[in-house]
Every structure is written in structure tokens, then in C-alpha cells.
Amino acid sequence: MIKIGIVAPGRKLTLEAKEAVEEIATASGLPIEIVVHPQCFLDHGHFAGPDEARLEAFLDFANDPGIDAIWFARGGYGAARLLAGLPSMLASCAFDKVYLGYSDAGFLLAALSRLGCRYCAHGPLVADVLRTDGAATITRALGFLSRTDASGLDPNLGAIANLAFNLTILRTLLGTDWLPLNDRPLGQSVLWLEDVAEYAYATDRNMFQLANNEWFKRCAGVRLGRFSLVPENDVAFPITSEQAVAQWCTKAGVPIIGTGDIGHDADNKIVPFGLLSDWHQAGLIP
Amino acid sequence: MIKIGIVAPGRKLTLEAKEAVEEIATASGLPIEIVVHPQCFLDHGHFAGPDEARLEAFLDFANDPGIDAIWFARGGYGAARLLAGLPSMLASCAFDKVYLGYSDAGFLLAALSRLGCRYCAHGPLVADVLRTDGAATITRALGFLSRTDASGLDPNLGAIANLAFNLTILRTLLGTDWLPLNDRPLGQSVLWLEDVAEYAYATDRNMFQLANNEWFKRCAGVRLGRFSLVPENDVAFPITSEQAVAQWCTKAGVPIIGTGDIGHDADNKIVPFGLLSDWHQAGLIP
Secondary structure: OOEEEEEEOOOOHHHHHHHHHHHHHHHOOEEEEEEEEEHHHHHHEEEOOOOOHHHHHHHHHHHHOOOOOEEEOOOOOOHHHHHHHHHOOOHHHHHHHEEHHHHHHHHHHHHHHHHHHOEEEOOOOOOHHHHHHHHHHHHHHHHHHHHHHHHHOOOOOOOOOOEEEEEHHHHOOOOOOOOOOOOOOOOOEEEEEEEOOOOOHHHHHHHHHHHHHHHHHHEEEEEEEEEEEOOOOOOOOOOOHHHHHHHHHHOOOEEEEEEOOOOOOOOOOOOOEEOHHHHHHHHOOO | OOOOOOOOOOOOOOOHHHHHHHHHHHHHOOOEEEEEEEHHHHOOOOOOOHHHHHHHHHHHHOOOOOOOOEEOOOOOOOHHHHHOOOOOOOHOOOHHHEEEOOOHHHHHHHHHHHOOOOOOEEEOOOOHHHHHOOHHHHHHHHHHHHOOOOOOOOOOOOOOOEEEEEEEHHHHHOOOOOOOOOOOOOOOOEEEEEEOOOOHHHHHHHHHHHHHHHHOOOOEEEEEEEEEOOOOOOOOOOHHHHHHHHHHOOOOOOEEEEOOOOOOOOOOOOEEOOOOOOOOHOHHHH
């Protein structure tokens, strides 16, 4: 039996999403037990409770040896405010857990990875159950978390190390000490990027920042996920968001090696950080 | 006679703004000549011409020994795309000029400052003439650029080095090599910050990035400019943008030492980078 703990480092979870996921889990017959931390339903304006409550809930589950995987409830904004509380607070069992999420949860994936947690993965959030076709998304996530089904993984992971981020979250980590290690110890990483609801000029600006950063220049390549719901500006930007990513990658000398099936949508596939072979060896992927 | 060259590294200038500024300049009787580069009116979607044209226009004027000051036409987005073309292209006379602008032009102020241009100043753009009370703004800017009137300067510059930025532009420079030098050779700088039209959560996120950055931690303090036109989100953020700046400054150990009379508005005062005494000694401020 795999025990999955759900916490909400950013926005709060709705009861509707919780119940829908529990229903799918029960119907799946998978060897899983889901525990939802009561913190997920706290309401502190933008956040699922004050910083202290969100950090405490995360540590409750991350430091519980009985929990195998932490699944982040929802994005929004809020995880960044918890990072400073992590370094001295993680118990040894926290380093062997699987962590799954994306968007704002990328702050935690980056920091946990940097601190030595080896099994962070970019993939669906609990709240994705409410998307159209969200049940299939959740079924893939549960297959992954239960270690029974690898079909939720992106098929293009390859034999190289991978990292995946929302571009806005990643650019916010530049110039801080919270970026995951890149070229060591696992070798240069392929970086998977996606974003949502950002103006094309804002994506261009974010890519300027990335392309002028040494960490990024050490990446082996970029996989281009979806840049969706790009708002129209009062004046048209001369290139698309995807072209902006490509132009800046060229300037930085980091090749675009293909697309990636990731994005803020129900199709969002799972990209485990690091080498897939390490996940296999640890028995985390069948 | 002080010759002021206007170029547009971001969005294009309108003929209306050009004529309004020329009218104010003529009526002022100040010993100035204004030259507007034809590039200012190029139209390339979001930009005042393609990157090559904007860079060439900037270098035309920066490298012209007959021009004393470069005044940036307008913000938007675009200056970041010119930076890579600067390092090998600046003539010696470019290092002695005054550069004035803010918002997106902050990319150029930062890079020029980093490359050794000592007289960069955060202050009005040409296009500010179109704001309500914009004529007074432009009169202050012309008094500064003509080296005849210091009343456009913020009164709180003090005897310490200063740097001023739009927060969104500054955070985009973090983790790159384009940040101006901070604690050397002029000593720790006071950092003036302002922003416009950013959600409170986005300002909080930008401040996370700043507060986790070593360059920022070496600042002597922060002066809080205006954070204006903050959009309402679908869920209220529990603190204001100003509170977010203050919280993260506290976490980073950088004190807020007061307010700053800067912002995206007609009241926007001038903050010369570096030490005011250097500007006085060079005869650039009366």
C-alpha cells in the first residue's frame, strides 16, 4: 500500500476536487491510501492558510515516515514563501519521498531537489481533477504515484537528466540559491518549459533572463511545452511565445531538442527530475 | 548649448509626444537642442523598429561626441533585446554622457552603468509629456538635462550611492551579468523601487526573488516608490504590494529607509545613479 499525502503550499483545495479525486482513487482499485491534510482547506485570502500553517502541514507529511509520496493540491502562488523554512527542518525520510506537482509547486520541487530530495516530478496537481478530462489526468497521476503504471510519463524522457518548470516560476528562481543542481552530479539536464496566461512580450522578457543566466547555459537542451492562453496585448508582439523561447535559446547556445507534452491542461504528462534509471532502480517506476 | 538625443529602445514615440516636448523645450528658453532619431517612429509591432534598427539608433547617438545626453522616448518592452550588442560597440564618448529614463529603459540604465557609464539617471521618459500634468514633468526633465535646474531631483538622495528601478525590470536582471555594480566602487547603494500594474502576489513573488539574491542583500537600504494601478485578483492577496516589499526586505536584512517620490506618473522625480557628489563635480548638476 502506497500512502499519498496531499498538502496545499499555495491556494486552497476545494472540497469538490478532494471528493472527486478520492472517488477516482477508490474506483481505481490501486494499492493506495490518500490522506488530505486539513490545512488544504484553510482560507487566508490568496493562500491556503498563513505561511506557518502551510509550512507546518508540508513538514507534517514530508517528515512522516509512513507517507510515501507528497502530492501538491493546487498552484496559484504561495510555495515560495515556505522555502526559507525547509533547510533545517527536513527529516531523513523526507529525502526518499516522491513529490509531484507543477506551476507554483515548482518552487518546492526546485528547493527540495536542491536540498537533496531525489524524487521530484513535474506533473498533475490534485486540483486538475476539475479540468475537462481531468479524471484521466488524475488516473495517470495515481498510476505514477502508486508505482504501478508508467503510462503517465512523457514518452520523450530519454537517458539524460530532466528538469521541468513553468517558465515564470523558473525565472523567479534565477539569481537565488534555490535552483536545482544542473550539470552535476547527474550531467547536463534537458529543461522542459511551459507557461500559461503570459503575454508574449512577458515570455520574451523571461527568456532574456534565462538566456543570460549561467545555470541555463549549462542545460543540454530545451523541450518546448505548451504556452497557452497567451493574452492579446494592446499592440501585437511580432513573434509568438514559442518563437521567443526559440530565439533566446539560440542566442544562449542551448538547442531546442523537441516538444514536451506538458502544460497547464489535462494532457500535462509527468516529467520526473533527474535520470529515469534512478527512479527505476529505486522501484518508483515499474 | 546642451544637445539631447532621443531614441526609442522599446515602443515607438508618437508624433504628438514629440511635438509637445519640442514646444515645451522652445518655450523654456533653456540652452538646449533636441534631436529626435527617426527610428523613434518606426513601427515593428510591439517595437519601434526591429532590434537592429533600435540598437543602431542608440549607438548613433551614444557614440556621437556632439550629443551630451540620451533621453529615452518610451517604455513598454524592448530594451533588453539590445544589451548583447552593447559591450563591444560603445565609443569612449558614450561613457561620459547622461542617460535618462525609467521603466523598460531601466534595462539600458543597468547595462550602461555596469559597462562603466557613470551618469545614468532614473527619471521621466519623453512620452510622459502625454500624462496629465506631463508638461511639468518634462520641464523638470529638461532642467536636469540642461544642467541648469536641480529641482527635478528627488530631495532624499543623500550622500550615499543610489540606484533606482522598476521592480519587474530589476528582477529580470537578477542572475544575469547586467546588474549595475552595487557595493563597489561607490559603496553600498540605496535601492529605489517602484512598479505599476502588477498584482500584489506578483510583487510578492518578485520580492521573493530579490530577497534571495546576494546583490540585493548588499544594498544599504530600500526607498519605497509608488506601486500603482495594482489589479484586483479573483482572490484578495492578504497584504498590499508595499507590505510585500517591506516583509521581504526584513527577511533579507535590508532596511526600508523611507519613501521615494518615483513611480509611473507625472510626479516621478529624478534619481541619478551613484553619488550625487560625482555628478556635481562633473558639472552635470548645478
